Structures are given as structure tokens and as C-alpha cells.
Amino acid sequence: MAKDDKLRAVLVGCGGISGAWLKSAKEMDGLEIAGLVDLREEAARGRAEEFGLKEAVVGADLKAVLKKTRPEIVFNCTVPEAHKEVTLAAFRSGCHVLSEKPLADTLQNARQMVAAAQKAGRLFAVTQNYRYNPPIRRLKGLLDSGALGQLTTINCDFYIGAHFGGFRDRMEHVLLLDMAIHTFDAARFLSGADPVSVFCREWNPAGSWYDHDASAVAVFEMTSGLVFNYRGSWCAEGLNTPWSSEWRVVGRNGSARWDGGENVAAQVVAKTGAFFSEMSDLAVAPLEMAENETGHAGLIREFVRCVRAGAVPSTIGADNIKSLAMVFAAIQSAGRGKTIPVKC
Numbered sequence: 637m638a639k640d641d642k643l644r645a646v647l648v649g650c651g652g653i654s655g656a657w658l659k660s661a662k663e664m665d666g667l668e669i670a671g672l673v674d675l676r677e678e679a680a681r682g683r684a685e686e687f688g689l690k691e692a693v694v695g696a697d698l699k700a701v702l703k704k705t706r707p708e709i710v711f712n713c714t715v716p717e718a719h720k721e722v723t724l725a726a727f728r729s730g731c732h733v734l735s736e737k738p739l740a741d742t743l744q745n746a747r748q749m750v751a752a753a754q755k756a757g758r759l760f761a762v763t764q765n766y767r768y769n770p771p772i773r774r775l776k777g778l779l780d781s782g783a784l785g786q787l788t789t790i791n792c793d794f795y796i797g798a799h800f801g802g803f804r805d806r807m808e809h810v811l812l813l814d815m816a817i818h819t820f821d822a823a824r825f826l827s828g829a830d831p832v833s834v835f836c837r838e839w840n841p842a843g844s845w846y847d848h849d850a851s852a853v854a855v856f857e858m859t860s861g862l863v864f865n866y867r868g869s870w871c872a873e874g875l876n877t878p879w880s881s882e883w884r885v886v887g888r889n890g891s892a893r894w895d896g897g898e899n900v901a902a903q904v905v906a907k908t909g910a911f912f913s914e915m916s917d918l919a920v921a922p923l924e925m926a927e928n929e930t931g932h933a934g935l936i937r938e939f940v941r942c943v944r945a946g947a948v949p950s951t952i953g954a955d956n957i958k959s960l961a962m963v964f965a966a967i968q969s970a971g972r973g974k975t976i977p978v979k980c
Contacts, residue, residue: 784887
């Protein structure tokens with residue numbers, strides 16, 4: 637393929653989240669939305685009209701649309717239960733796949749999808765779009781610099797009173813399955829550590845509007861002896877945290893705090909010997925990122941670059957399955973009431 641040729645993509649699943657994908661992908665140089673697929677064909681036609689995709693092939697039959705459009709990429713925006721079927725169909729058609737999170741609805745299905753990608757020689761990545769926001773990149777830059785020394789502890793709080801209505805109110809493990817994947821993945825991204833074991837407790841507080849457990853605490857042992865502590869709730873009214881959560885990272889030489897928004901602060905030890913060590917404020921360098929390099933836009937852009945260059949995106953499925961394994965291990969731990977290993 638010549639560098640000036642456009643990569644053709646088919647987006648599957650034209651529900652609410654597809655709007656964020658199409659808004660970013662439609663304006664991306666070197667990328668053409670060649671087709672839209674949804675079980676409800678009218679939903680696909682609606683998206684085509686909304687985003688002015690007059691030349692896109694629209695249909696309810698994925699196989700037929702793939703055959704007609706011959707794309708290089710499939711964007712999988714279906715519900716998690718459909719991720720495996722759509723992804724494997726894309727690989728059979730020779731396509732690379734970028735999928736909505738989570739990677740799959742079960743760890744077994746995720747393993748099969750990762751193996752299929754490797755067998756097909758195609759990229760398979762997932763939209764952990766929180767990795768592509770400037771504040772988390774600022775914090776990661778600080779941690780990667782080694783200024784705090786060896787990391788020992790990461791604490792994270794997520795408290796949002798979310799009145800979704802609809803299926804989430806009826807969903808089992810709603811916090812862990814539907815949201816904690818972002819936070820667990822962020823902990824891996826920031827620390828560079830992988831999960832070893834977890835103890836978790838889920839519960840549904842009095843007054844909750846959810847049918848099942850909407851609050852959880854989890855303690856993960858990570859590689860290098862790091863401990864990651866998660867506290868979260870989707871039915872905590874008042875003093876909401878940002879969607880990115882609130883973070884404290886402790887190292888042997890100091891600590892960093894991120895409020896989940898624009899504020900990142902850090903202190904390192906300047907002098908020891910007294911009851912309290914003398915601390916020095918550490919400037920955290922600002923980070924400017926173009927809008928099209930952040931969030932969904934940044935993630936999709938990186939994926940397209942990797943397809944062209946034969947490179948590997950940071951959210952490749954073979955690595956992201958470790959974040960998914962944290963979710964399912966936490967659920968299993970809560971059900972068994974004991975610490976269990978995290979197995980990918």
C-alpha cells in the first residue's frame with residue numbers, strides 16, 4: 637500500500653459510543669469509513685446520515701459488508717457479548733481490529749481472540765482511551781523519570797453517584813465489569829507493573845438504586861512487590877471524583893498526588909534524620925497535546941499509524957488482557973471471600 641492511499645475501515649455497532657469513534661475517525665487523514673454495520677440497519681443508516689458518510693456501505697450483515705468494502709480495519713463497537721464473533725469474522729477477512737473496551741465478555745473469549753490475532757498476523761487492540769489524556773501522561777512521565785524511586789504503593793478512589801437508568805441498573809458486578817477496567821488499566825499503565833493476586837469485596841450499600849453490588853474495594857499485589865489499592869462506588873452521592881479517579885503514588889523517595897483532573901503534585905525527600913523528613917516540592921512538567929492526539933482520537937490515530945508502519949499500539953490485546961484479568965479475578969475473589977491469583 638502506498639503511503640498516500642487511504643486505509644478503509646468498517647465500523648460495527650452503531651449505538652451510542654459509535655458517535656465518539658465516528659467524530660474522530662471521519663476527520664482523520666489517511667482513513668476512510670467505508671462501511672457501517674448494525675443488527676438494526678436503520679441505526680447504521682442513521683449514523684451514515686448524521687456524519688455525512690454518503691459513500692459508506694450500510695447493512696446488517698457483517699460478512700456481506702466486509703466482502704463488498706474489502707477494508708483493512710474493523711472498528712468493533714458492539715456490546716461485549718458480540719466482541720468475539722465480530723473480531724473473529726474480521727480476522728477471517730484479513731482485517732486488523734480496534735475494539736471497544738472491555739476486550740471480551742469472558743477471559744476465555746479474550747484468550748481466543750488474542751490467539752486468533754496472532755495466528756492471522758493482524759493487530760488487535762482495545763480502546764483504553766484514558767491512557768491518552770494529558771494529565772495521566774504527565775504523571776506517568778514523572779514516575780518514569782525515577783524521581784520517586786522504586787514505587788511501593790498506588791491508592792485510587794473512584795466515587796460517582798451515577799443514575800444511568802436502563803441495563804446498568806440491573807447489571808451484576810456493574811462497577812467492576814463496566815468501569816473498573818479503566819482504573820485497573822491505568823494502574824498498570826502508570827506503574828509498568830502487572831497483577832499477581834487480589835483480594836476484593838463487593839457490596840450494595842443501603843439506598844442504592846442498583847439491583848446488585850455497585851461498590852467495591854480491592855487490594856492487588858503487583859510485580860516488584862507493588863500494592864495497588866482500589867476503592868470505588870457508583871452509588872456514592874456527593875463529592876464526586878473525576879471519572880479518571882483520584883490517585884496517590886508512593887515511592888521510596890517521595891509521593892505524587894493526582895486529583896484526576898489537571899492537578900499533579902509531588903514531593904521528594906530533601907533531608908532525613910528528624911522525625912519527619914524534610915521534603916522538597918517537585919515541579920511536574922506541563923504536557924501539551926493536540927486535541928487529535930487525546931482520548932478516542934489519539935487512540936484511533938495511533939492504531940492507524942501502527943497498521944501502516946507494522947508497529948504495536950500500547951493497548952494491544954496481548955497486553956491488555958492483563959487488565960481484563962484483574963476485573964475477573966476481583967469478581968472471583970469477592971465471590972470466594974479470599975485472595976486469589978490473577979491469571980491471564
